[in-house]
Amino acid sequence: MEYTQEKINDLEQKAKRIRLLIIQMIAKAGSGHPGGSLSSTDLIAALFFSELKHDPKNPNWPDRDRFHMSKGHCCPLWYAVLVGTGYFSEEKLLTLRQLGSSLQGHPDRRTPGVESASGSLGQGLSVALGMSLAARIDRKDYRVYVLMGDGEIQEGNIWEAAMAAAHYKCDNLCAILDYNGFQIDGKTCNVMNLEPIVDKWRAFGWHTIEINGHKMKEILSAYKEAKKIKGKPTIIIAHTIKGKGVSFMENVCDFHGRAPTQEESQKALKELT
């Protein structure tokens, strides 16, 4: 077995803790995007707690792996993993979305560990592409990871970047697609169908890995496989459940961009403790 059960259990516990922090901070803020934060949690927890080469004490370490969250509205997840890996203290999470806070409603460079702002969708794959090309110029072997939402890839800019990353054979670039099947107005298949999604990325010259985005073993294997692929970028197409981990939020479109009420938040926290 490639990954010990102990490691898997540990990552699952950490992911559960991240979900708890997400609910706490969004509930305190009174607004935010729980659905997509929860659907991406296992993917990003595995990345930060196991894969990413980084140094929270030295966020500008030149050889660090880069992470960028293109679906910026899910920044509560980003903030929680930054806390979990030691970039800043947990109390700060409760200032989310408040005036003067370093934790803005969408990612901003004033947050330690955040390298580029996001929020206007469809631009993060390009940002990651730029980071990937910088590694090539500097002859460094760091990797670049970028998290995208499924609704987000309806933006044309994504496909411009997809074409360019394959053209420039960016094999240090790994995109992660949180394919939870929902966007603000409803199911992606009804709002603007993305299928056949794997074929699209393959046709653009990418190596594709399709996984269950909530199974730690599959996630870790996917990151490992991506590292071995040479001559092309990789996309991990992760099938996920929007609102994963909180029973009454799962597959409920309304929780894309709504904070839980106090009552709902109590109920959610009980499920996550």
Next chain:
Amino acid sequence: MAEQLYQRDVYGKTLIELGKINKDIVVLDADLSSSTRTGIFAKEFPDRFFNFGVAEQNMMAAAAGLAASGKTVFLSTFAIFASGRAWDQVRNTICYNNFNVKIVATHAGISVGPDGASHQALEDIALMRVIPNMNIIAPCDGPQTAEAIKAAAENKGPFYIRLGRPKVPTLENKGEFKFGKAQVLTEGNDIAIIACGIMVAEALKAVENLVNKGIKARLINMHTLRPIDTEIILNAARTTRGIIVCEEHTTIGGLASSIDEVVSGNYPTKVIRMGIKNRFGQSGEPLELLKEYNLTNVDIEKSAEDFLANR
């Protein structure tokens, strides 16, 4: 006859100069590298040049990623695409992050000529000027283009540098170029003429003709549009009878608006706007178009005379 240079040629050569001394300079283009002259940098430094194809949005946001990794990025395309096609990427991913991305936009203004309205950026200064952190330079000639490019390389943050398509005469005796400080090219207290880009040469001809008619005009080359030199504008407002603004751009939101914003709250004076008046451009040779849109030295001269006659 004064030397005539393509600003784009000077840009390409300056990039090579900078590329030799600064290894962190990276250059991008979107399928226009022969027109914008980034192509000559590509030949010299193939490892630090990336062509993005016809995909300006990707080029802008990827520039941000390169800048996030410590690079100083110069990127080029035509002004119409640089300012309009990828505005959101410029705002949200370059300027909001305050990254070192220097947008050098060529083929700005009506003087693009025969390509017509779709390719004549007449709104780009307005579009770029409203974004926090953005610095803007519209150099008046070839040598000043080199100064502008160097200033962009030396100063942190995003820049928009506006260059034209045709050759422009080199203007002598401009004095030292200082980013953010306008240049007084001729002294005079009857009227002030403030211009940028290729309009400076037109305005200079007008000023020389006005002298023969006993009118002394102060010509100011406002090469830096952001941050704007408020001191020189207010001085002109106080010590002349009015200001004529000349720009190869819509009269809404560009240089004239910048001047008005400074004087209106501090020292209100009459500001005459010479530019494109709420119209699209069209095909024609550059000089024909300047005539059609009333932007030649003859038009400026007449405007100054009329203004003073009616005071």
